[in-house]
Amino acid sequence: xxxxxxxxxxAQNATMSHIKDIAKxxxxxxxxxxxxxxxxxxxxxxxxxxxxxxxxILVSAMSPTKYGExxxxxxxGLTDGLNxxxxxxxxxxxxxxxxxxxxxxxxxxGGGYVQVLPMEDIxxxxxxxxxxxxxxxxxxxxxxxxxxxNSKYSLNLDPKSIAWKRVMDMNDRSLRQIIIGxxxxxxxxxxxxxxxxxxxxxxxxxxxxxxxxxxxxxxxGNIFVGxxxxxxxxxxxxxxxxxxxxTLLKDAIKPNLVQTIDGNPAILHGGPFASIAQGTNxxxxxxxxxxxxxxxxxxxxxxxxxxxxxxxHIKCEQSGLKPDAVVLVATIRAxxxxxxxxxxxxxxxxxxxxEKGFCNLERHIENMQQFGLNxxxxxxxxxDDTQAEYDxxxxxxxxxxxxxxxxxxxxxxxxxxAEVAQKVIAEIEKGTANYKPLYQSxxxxxxKINVVAKTIYGANSVEFSPKSKTQLxxxxxxxxxHFSICMAKTPASFSDNEKLIGRPxxxxxxxxxxxxxxxxxxxxxxxxxxxxxxxxxxxPNAERIDxxxxxxxxxxx
Numbered sequence: 001x002x003x004x005x006x007x008x009x010x011a012q013n014a015t016m017s018h019i020k021d022i023a024k025x026x027x028x029x030x031x032x033x034x035x036x037x038x039x040x041x042x043x044x045x046x047x048x049x050x051x052x053x054x055x056x057i058l059v060s061a062m063s064p065t066k067y068g069e070x071x072x073x074x075x076x077g078l079t080d081g082l083n084x085x086x087x088x089x090x091x092x093x094x095x096x097x098x099x100x101x102x103x104x105x106x107x108x109x110g111g112g113y114v115q116v117l118p119m120e121d122i123x124x125x126x127x128x129x130x131x132x133x134x135x136x137x138x139x140x141x142x143x144x145x146x147x148x149x150n151s152k153y154s155l156n157l158d159p160k161s162i163a164w165k166r167v168m169d170m171n172d173r174s175l176r177q178i179i180i181g182x183x184x185x186x187x188x189x190x191x192x193x194x195x196x197x198x199x200x201x202x203x204x205x206x207x208x209x210x211x212x213x214x215x216x217x218x219x220x221g222n223i224f225v226g227x228x229x230x231x232x233x234x235x236x237x238x239x240x241x242x243x244x245x246x247t248l249l250k251d252a253i254k255p256n257l258v259q260t261i262d263g264n265p266a267i268l269h270g271g272p273f274a275s276i277a278q279g280t281n282x283x284x285x286x287x288x289x290x291x292x293x294x295x296x297x298x299x300x301x302x303x304x305x306x307x308x309x310x311x312x313h314i315k316c317e318q319s320g321l322k323p324d325a326v327v328l329v330a331t332i333r334a335x336x337x338x339x340x341x342x343x344x345x346x347x348x349x350x351x352x353x354x355e356k357g358f359c360n361l362e363r364h365i366e367n368m369q370q371f372g373l374n375x376x377x378x379x380x381x382x383x384d385d386t387q388a389e390y391d392x393x394x395x396x397x398x399x400x401x402x403x404x405x406x407x408x409x410x411x412x413x414x415x416x417x418a419e420v421a422q423k424v425i426a427e428i429e430k431g432t433a434n435y436k437p438l439y440q441s442x443x444x445x446x447x448k449i450n451v452v453a454k455t456i457y458g459a460n461s462v463e464f465s466p467k468s469k470t471q472l473x474x475x476x477x478x479x480x481x482h483f484s485i486c487m488a489k490t491p492a493s494f495s496d497n498e499k500l501i502g503r504p505x506x507x508x509x510x511x512x513x514x515x516x517x518x519x520x521x522x523x524x525x526x527x528x529x530x531x532x533x534x535x536x537x538x539x540p541n542a543e544r545i546d547x548x549x550x551x552x553x554x555x556x557x
Contacts, residue, residue: 004411007111008556011119014261022259026090026292034254036127039118042254043267045212047288054290055428056321059378060300060308060368061329062361063501064491065337066104067346070111070380070410074329074417075299077114077409078378078424080262081417082295087425090293091116091266094281094301095130095256096123097199097273099171099534102542106557108271112410114417116258116266120553129207130169130198130271132252136220136245137203141166141193143241144225145180148189155234159191162226163516169198173535196532199273203245205486205520207253208270208282209318216253217246219519224478233478236519255285262414265293274301276488276532278310278522283319302491304328304364305456312371313437313452314484314522322435324428326368326375327420330361330404332385335393338502347384354392359503363494365400367456372434376427377404378420381411441482445475448485449525453509457494463510468525471514475523480516488515489527496528 005013019041020030034042059075075091082089093116096108107123109116116122125131144164147155168175172195181190198204202223210216221237228234236242255269269285272278279301289296300307308326316322332354333346339357341350361377368375377397379390390406397404405423408416427433439451446462453459464472475481489509492498496509515524515532526532536542544555 006557007115008119008553010113010261011115011117012552014117016117017259017263019257019259022263022265023257026088026265028257028292033257039258040121040127041257042127042251043257043288044254045284047291048284049287049291052287052290054293055295055324056286056290057295057297057325057327057424058300058308058311058323059297059327059329060304060364061302062334062364063303063305063338063493065334067333067337067343068105069329069331069334071299071329072108073111073114073410074327074378074380074407075297076110076116076260076266077407077414077417078327078420079266079297080114080260080264080414081409081421082297082425083262083264084414084418085421087295087421088293089264089295089297090289091260091264092281092285092289092296092298093266093268094299095126095268095271097130097197097271098124098169099197099199101556102545103171103534103540104537106541113261113413114409115261116268117261118258120556122258122268123556126268127251127256129252129256129269132248133201133203133207134167134169134198136248137167137198137201139245139248140164140223140236140239140241143239147239155238156228156230157226157234158229159189162191164223164225166193166195167198167201168195171197171534171536173531173533176531176533194533197534199271200276200532202517202520204270204272205278205517207249208272208278208280209315209520210253211283213246213253216249217242220245222519224516224518253284255282255288274307274310275491276530278314278486279307280311280315283315283321286321287319304367305494306487306489306491308368309452309456310486312435313439314486316435317437317441317484318521322433323373324433325424326373327378327424328361328364328368328375329378329380330393331380331382332389332393333382335361340501349386349388351388351392354389355396357502358393358396360501362396362400363458363503365397365402370438370455372436374427374432375402376420376423377402379404379406381406381408441484445472445481445483445485445523449487449511452485452487457509458503458505459495459507459509461508463508465510465512467513468511475514475516480518480523483518484522486517486522486524487527488524488530488532490530496530
């Protein structure tokens with residue numbers, strides 16, 4: 001019995017086209033390409049239009065499990081499926097972070113026969129965007145601490161008030177809380193600090209929401225740093241470092257063009273996590289895709305309670321974008337997980353488990369409908385699924401007014417998603433999508449949190465810790481009450497407790513503390529015990545990755 005090849009084996013055996021030939025498919029001149037070798041290129045900002053004519057398709061999912069539901073895979077598969085049925089479609093996706101690549105989840109270049117290429121480059125350093133974001137973030141950190149030591153030019157910052165953290169694109173829990181200082185010879189003082197992972201950097205958020213270089217600089221200048229000893233708010237612009245930060249980002253602001261295994265164009269740009277950041281690719285890349293193609297397929301990270309909610313309340317509200325269709329990815333095994341089954345039981349047909357576990361997907365469907373968007377459910381097929389289980393899931397979705405269609409794109413490429421693509425086109429042509437936010441910018445921060453917690457998650461109430469109450473008062477005193485909220489919580493549950501699977505009820509959520517992203521235009525309520533610097537699992541993926549003398553990489557997924 002033959003074994004299905006691994007993702008990296010499929011990617012390494014794929015035949016890639018020169019990136020200039022991929023660019024021709026969407027009418028990009030070779031003169032507009034900044035080549036990073038044969039198969040990657042940066043795209044100039046002038047290719048984006050302010051009001052593009054393309055149709056936007058948002059892909060999200062039910063609450064994820066540790067087994068992986070394949071949301072990126074289905075996004076790429078849908079793009080290839082649309083092209084397979086004769087549409088001009090572009091995938092516009094996030095860039096992978098090294099943290100998950102070497103940690104638990106692995107890379108984010110798709111899987112099977114629906115991947116973006118070159119897979120190894122994309123999952124590793126790619127075109128250096130994450131490095132530039134990290135350096136810009138940490139330059140500000142260095143300048144802040146330098147100002148603390150320089151009596152002649154000091155802004156008189158209160159070290160205890162400094163809100164800005166360093167970042168690194170690696171899972172390293174030991175850096176969550178650190179003590180820094182330069183010692184007595186420089187009249188230095190020790191202070192508490194910490195690291196977030198690079199996808200959670202406000203610089204990443206700013207890059208993803210900025211319209212152009214001018215807007216990028218404006219937003220960087222609005223980064224809240226801390227307060228002086230007499231209570232005056234200090235921003236990055238006060239440290240005269242915005243120009244240098246923007247200079248480090250001069251190439252990172254340009255989207256990256258690559259290709260799918262089927263030879264279709266894909267634009268990758270930005271990479272915030274949806275559990276601890278806003279979880280969607282850049283507005284620049286999305287508008288550029290909509291300017292170059294008739295359809296854009298984009299992904300919002302983790303479940304729709306996180307990625308899609310933030311896509312709609314943050315990205316859409318700031319950019320003016322609106323989805324023309326929504327796709328929710330589901331798997332039979334994830335449904336069984338939310339029914340309480342364990343992995344050993346997934347291979348056995350269990351229609352009653354589909355009935356029990358549907359409650360999780362059901363809530364995500366209802367949530368999208370609250371936004372005025374009726375989703376299509378894409379069932380990512382796995383070998384152990386049965387037709388009876390598919391039929392039951394389709395039947396349950398139909399009771400919510402939603403069509404569910406099986407995709408075999410993982411095994412068959414774009415052809416395996418052709419039926420999903422046709423259904424999505426039919427939904428778009430109905431013209432019934434009518435996106436509306438669930439809260440207004442004029443609402444208080446407390447009200448916005450309550451709306452998301454109660455309306456999206458299903459919580460009974462929201463509790464605020466003493467620390468968060470103090471921070472909330474400061475947020476309002478600083479005039480940030482009109483900001484959006486970017487909830488940070490476990491992706492495994494609607495609640496802030498990852499053990500509450502399915503569709504939990506009668507639970508409360510707790511806001512532990514806040515982080516301020518004033519340049520990005522949102523505040524981050526941290527729920528439960530979520531951390532913005534993840535840790536490694538007991539056996540990280542890094543232990544399986546290697547490279548031989550010919551430069552051939554193994555173990556990457």
